[in-house]
Structures are given as structure tokens and as C-alpha cells.
Amino acid sequence: MTTTTAPARTGHSAGRGVTFGGVLRSEWIKLRSLRSTWWCFAIMLVVIVGFGALLGASAGFTTGGAAPSGDQAQQITVFSATGGIAFGQLVAAVLGALVITGEYGTGMIRSTFTAVPRRTSAVVAKLLLVTLSTFVVSLVAVLLALLVTRPMLAGIDVEADLGDGDLWLALVAAAGSVALIGAIGFGLGSIIRLSAAAVATGIGIVFVLPILFQILILSVGMDKAWPANLQEFSPSQAATRMYEYQVEGQAGLLTGVAVDGAVVLEPWQAGLVLVGWAVLLLVIGLALVKRRDV
Amino acid sequence: MIEAHGLTKRYGPKTALDDVTFTVRPGVVTGFLGPNGAGKSTTMRMVVGLDRPTSGTVTVNGTSYAAHRAPLHEVGVLLDAKAVHKGRSARDHLLAMAATHGIGRSRVDEVIGLTGLEPVAKKRVGGFSLGMGQRLGIAAALLGDPRTVIFDEPVNGLDPEGVTWVRQLCRHLAGEGRTVFLSSHLMSEMAQTADHLIVLGRGRVLADSPLRDVISGASGVGARVRSPHVDHLVGLVRPEATDVVALEPGLVELRGVSAARVGEVAASAGLALHELTPVERSLEDAYLALTQDAVEYHAGTTGAPQEAAR
Numbered sequence: 116m117t118t119t120t121a122p123a124r125t126g127h128s129a130g131r132g133v134t135f136g137g138v139l140r141s142e143w144i145k146l147r148s149l150r151s152t153w154w155c156f157a158i159m160l161v162v163i164v165g166f167g168a169l170l171g172a173s174a175g176f177t178t179g180g181a182a183p184s185g186d187q188a189q190q191i192t193v194f195s196a197t198g199g200i201a202f203g204q205l206v207a208a209v210l211g212a213l214v215i216t217g218e219y220g221t222g223m224i225r226s227t228f229t230a231v232p233r234r235t236s237a238v239v240a241k242l243l244l245v246t247l248s249t250f251v252v253s254l255v256a257v258l259l260a261l262l263v264t265r266p267m268l269a270g271i272d273v274e275a276d277l278g279d280g281d282l283w284l285a286l287v288a289a290a291g292s293v294a295l296i297g298a299i300g301f302g303l304g305s306i307i308r309l310s311a312a313a314v315a316t317g318i319g320i321v322f323v324l325p326i327l328f329q330i331l332i333l334s335v336g337m338d339k340a341w342p343a344n345l346q347e348f349s350p351s352q353a354a355t356r357m358y359e360y361q362v363e364g365q366a367g368l369l370t371g372v373a374v375d376g377a378v379v380l381e382p383w384q385a386g387l388v389l390v391g392w393a394v395l396l397l398v399i400g401l402a403l404v405k406r407r408d409v
Numbered sequence: 410m411i412e413a414h415g416l417t418k419r420y421g422p423k424t425a426l427d428d429v430t431f432t433v434r435p436g437v438v439t440g441f442l443g444p445n446g447a448g449k450s451t452t453m454r455m456v457v458g459l460d461r462p463t464s465g466t467v468t469v470n471g472t473s474y475a476a477h478r479a480p481l482h483e484v485g486v487l488l489d490a491k492a493v494h495k496g497r498s499a500r501d502h503l504l505a506m507a508a509t510h511g512i513g514r515s516r517v518d519e520v521i522g523l524t525g526l527e528p529v530a531k532k533r534v535g536g537f538s539l540g541m542g543q544r545l546g547i548a549a550a551l552l553g554d555p556r557t558v559i560f561d562e563p564v565n566g567l568d569p570e571g572v573t574w575v576r577q578l579c580r581h582l583a584g585e586g587r588t589v590f591l592s593s594h595l596m597s598e599m600a601q602t603a604d605h606l607i608v609l610g611r612g613r614v615l616a617d618s619p620l621r622d623v624i625s626g627a628s629g630v631g632a633r634v635r636s637p638h639v640d641h642l643v644g645l646v647r648p649e650a651t652d653v654v655a656l657e658p659g660l661v662e663l664r665g666v667s668a669a670r671v672g673e674v675a676a677s678a679g680l681a682l683h684e685l686t687p688v689e690r691s692l693e694d695a696y697l698a699l700t701q702d703a704v705e706y707h708a709g710t711t712g713a714p715q716e717a718a719r
Contacts, residue, residue, distance in 0.1 A: 131512075132510065137509045141509040144504050145501075148501035149497055150496060217496075223492060228458075229457050229481075229492075231509055406461075408460040408461060409459050
């Protein structure tokens with residue numbers, strides 16, 4: 116311990132103020148200096164590659180032994196490589212929420228908003244970093260899953276054409292869906308503030324909402340289109356639609372047969388729906404964050 | 410320089426701060442004193458824009474905190490030791506704070522040295538003692554070499570050496586011409602550190618004056634007298650005393666008059682005294698006297714208020 120008292124005047128007060136670049140750097144230091152971040156990324160990697168391998172190994176049940184057509188081969192290849200994406204989304208929702216609720220829970224948020232009293236740039240920087248880093252990690256994971264599943268699929272005569280742009284687009288979109296669910300988790304966290312409640316809500320949106328929609332669709336009846344249309348614009352469905360390899364005139368391997376007359380979004384449209392959800396939650400979250408005492 | 414005008418904060422029907430106005434000047438240590446729950450922390454959080462006043466304004470160096478281009482260079486604040494993520498190391502916490510203002514690593518290491526955190530700088534904050542947490546909070550407050558520092562209960566949890574260090578630090582910072590605003594609920598702590606006192610009780614400013622004025626205004630001499638002729642004696646001394654409290658039959662406490670004076674009066678009147686004790690009111694008593702009616706939760710009062718409060 117020291118009894119020195121002089122904080123040397125070394126000209127720190129000269130000029131430089133809060134810049135967005137500085138806030139980004141600050142939030143990056145925060146994100147990478149927590150173990151929970153690395154745990155989430157590691158789990159994301161394991162579930163995406165692991166479930167991909169599991170689906171790759173069991174793909175024989177999908178083909179029924181017969182050699183698939185070209186389109187089917189593409190479909191099965193994407194289906195296997197993205198087999199763990201739903202679980203990846205779950206982890207991303209948790210990480211996204213924790214990035215901000217962790218600060219409320221520990222009181223760190225007061226330090227953050229003392230350094231950045233206008234608050235908006237700190238929140239936006241957090242969101243950008245958690246979304247981008249989640250995208251990178253899940254993209255790496257999905258490519259690893261492709262690498263792992265290819266030899267498995269070759270064993271059952273499923274040979275995908277890697278020159279097909281749609282296949283790569285689907286894989287990138289899969290990583291994008293994980294990142295956007297992370298952004299939605301962050302938005303929920305900024306609104307709810309409590310880790311447990313925000314994580315539970317995130318899990319509810321990714322895992323429970325689709326089940327509720329299935330129940331709704333079945334109870335209303337398959338002849339009505341509106342429950343299916345409602346589902347189509349929900350975050351969970353959009354996040355699935357986004358990376359499904361779609362074959363003209365065939366049911367998706369993830370979303371199944373569409374209800375007659377119901378809207379079916381193109382992957383890019385589904386992506387926009389998801390972006391819309393993330394932006395909506397961010398806007399609500401920002402408005403609350405700026406108003407609330409911390 | 411911190412200037413607060415009519416700060417009011419209501420939480421539903423409860424008024425936490427009621428029209429609080431004060432100025433904290435540079436070059437002196439200003440103590441912010443009040444019982445727990447008086448509104449000190451709320452006021453300090455308002456200064457740096459963490460809480461919004463229901464009405465009123467507060468400025469730092471002429472502008473609201475959030476309007477400063479480089480707030481950490483204007484104000485350094487220790488709000489409570491727990492404003493840190495437990496999972497992060499002390500150094501990473503400071504690096505992250507510094508990065509927002511483009512403050513370099515060298516300054517981070519400097520404040521780590523200054524606050525004696527070197528041995529634990531790379532450890533996660535979750536395992537810190539309260540004292541280490543306080544040191545980290547002070548390190549963060551000094552990062553921007555600010556013109557104004559605000560410390561909320563800085564000596565909480567510090568060992569005696571740490572307490573002395575904080576006192577010296579505050580005196581030193583004020584000596585450099587900075588504005589130093591620190592809170593405590595302990596009068597004795599303030600007496601050793603502050604030049605000027607703002608006393609807060611139940612959300613109102615009860616006193617705002619130099620330390621010695623607050624003390625002399627609220628304290629004073631007194632005497633406790635036991636005598637078979639106590640009524641006669643009180644009759645003689647009453648004009649000089651500010652207050653008389655009958656403690657038990659034959660025993661009174663006289664305020665505003667010295668024991669020596671009571672003795673002289675008794676001698677000249679030929680009254681026998683069985684007991685004569687000078688009663689000096691301590692700083693704590695002065696403070697208690699000021700805030701007596703302004704304490705949110707009294708301890709169960711039995712007997713004389715002074716006795717019960719001790």
C-alpha cells in the first residue's frame with residue numbers, strides 16, 4: 116500500500132473527450148475481459164458443430180437410402196451443417212442479454228454511464244460488438260460443421276455442389292440468424308435489466324414461442340391462414356426461415372409444409388423481419404435506458 | 410465547482426430530496442454530512458446525471474455533467490464500491506473506463522500505483538475486500554485527473570491506514586485547487602477532513618457553513634449539578650443558561666453555562682454542591698443535535714434523548 120497522494124498533473128485534461136471509437140474500444144475491453152463471454156462462445160461453437168455432426172450422422176434417415184437429387188443434396192447438406200443453429204441462437208440470446216443485464220446486476224452500469232453520460236453510444240457500441248462477435252463465432256462454427264458433416268454425407272451418397280451460391284448464402288444467413296437473435300436478447304436485456312428475467316424471456320422467444328404457434332395453428336385449423344401468417348413474422352420463425360435452403364415446390368426441412376394461402380417469406384425478407392425486431396427492441400430499450408435512474 | 414439549485418426528488422409519495430440548494434467551491438474540502446437515508450447518495454448521483462431530479466438543476470464547472478465533452482476530466486466520482494463488474498479484473502475495469510476518453514495505459518498504471526492496487530490489479534474484483542473496492546473506485550475517479558472529485562462514503566471499509574490515506578488525498582486534492590466533495594454519516598470523520606460542511610437531514614439542507622461554525626453553533630459548554638438546593642441554584646443561573654434539563658430529583662443539566670461559572674454562583678450564594686461535572690458536547694453531539702429531528706428511523710428512545718442516542 117502506498118501513502119503517496121499526488122495524482123500527477125500530466126496533462127490528461129488536454130482535449131480528448133468521449134468519442135464513439137473510444138466507447139467501442141471500451142466496450143470491446145469489457146466484452147473480452149469477462150469469462151462468461153468466452154464460455155458462451157465456446158458453448159456456441161460446441162453446440163453448432165456437435166448438433167451438425169449428429170444430424171450429418173443421421174442423415175441416412177432423411178434420404179431413406181435412395182440417392183438424392185441435386186437439390187435434395189444441397190438441402191440435406193445445409194440442414195446438417197446448420198443442425199445446431201437453433202441452440203446457437205439460444206446461447207446468443209443469453210449472451211446478448213447478459214452483456215447489459217450483467218452491468219445492471221453488478222452496478223457496473225453506473226461506472227459506464229458516468230464515463231458516457233449520454234448513454235446512447237455505450238448501448239449502441241455494446242449491441243454492435245455482441246452482434247458482430249456472435250456472427251463471427253457462429254460463422255466459424257457453421258463452416259466447421261460443414262467440414263465435419265461432408266465426409267459423413269458422402270458415405271450415404273449425398274454430395275453437395277459447393278459451387279452453389281445459395282448453399283453458402285444459407286450458411287452465412289445461419290450465422291446471421293444467431294447474431295440477430297443475440298441482438299434481440301440484448302434488446303430484451305436493456306428493457307428488462309434483470310439477468311434471470313431477460314434470459315428466460317429470450318429462451319421463451321426462441322424455444323417456447325414456436326410451440327405456442329404450433330398449438331395455435333392446430334387449434335384454429337389448417338384452413339385458416341392468419342395464425343400461420345402471425346407465426347411467419349415472429350422472431351423464431353423468421354430466424355429459422357432465414358437460413359433454410361429452399362427448393363422450389365418442396366416443403367422446407369425445418370419449417371415443414373406451409374398452410375394453404377399463408378405468407379412464406381424469402382430468406383432475405385425473413386432476415387429483414389429479424390432486423391426489424393432487433394431495431395424495435397433497441398429503440399424501446401434506448402428510450403428506457405435514457406430515462407431511467409441507475 | 411458544483412452548483413445545485415432546488416434539487417427535489419420524489420419517489421411516488423415519498424420525498425427523498427426537498428429543494429436542496431448548495432454550492433461546493435474549489436480549493437477546500439466540502440463535507441456532505443447526514444444520517445443514512447438523508448439523500449446524500451441521491452444528490453451525488455444527480456450531480457453526475459445518473460439520477461434525474463424531479464425538479465431543480467445541478468451543474469459542474471458551469472455546465473450539466475452530461476453536456477461536458479470529456480466528463481471524466483471534469484469530475485471523478487466514487488459512488489459506491491460496487492459499481493464494478495465482479496467478473497472483471499481491476500486493471501481491465503480501469504482500462505475500459507479509460508478507453509472511453511482515450512486515456513492511455515500509462516495513466517491507468519499510474520492510478521493503480523497511486524491507490525496501492527498493484528498486488529491485486531489483475532485479480533477479479535469479485536474477490537476484493539470492501540477496502541480494496543474503495544481503492545479501485547478512487548482509482549477510477551482519479552483516471553481523468555479531474556478538476557472536481559466526488560467521493561461517497563470513501564472511508565467505508567478502509568483500514569486505519571486507508572482512512573488516513575483518503576484524508577491526506579482529499580486535503581492534497583483541495584490544496585491543488587480542486588473541488589473536493591465527500592460524504593459521510595460520521596461527524597468525527599468530517600471533523601478531521603472537511604473545511605466546510607453541508608449537513609443534510611431528511612432530504613433538506615440543515616446547515617451549510619464552515620466546519621467550526623457548525624460545531625460551535627450546535628455544541629457548547631454545560632454542567633451537571635447535584636445539590637440539595639438545586640431549585641434555588643437553577644433560579645440563580647437560569648438567566649445565563651440556554652437550557653435546563655431535570656435528570657432526576659436533585660440533579661440537573663445546565664446548558665450554555667460552564668461548570669466553573671455554576672461553582673462560582675453556588676459559592677457566592679452559599680449553596681452546597683454534591684456534584685459538579687463539566688459537560689462538553691462532542692462533535693457527535695453537535696451533529697446529533699442538528700439532525701435529531703431529521704433522522705428517518707430513531708432507535709427506540711428510552712430515557713433522555715441524549716443518553717439514548719449514544
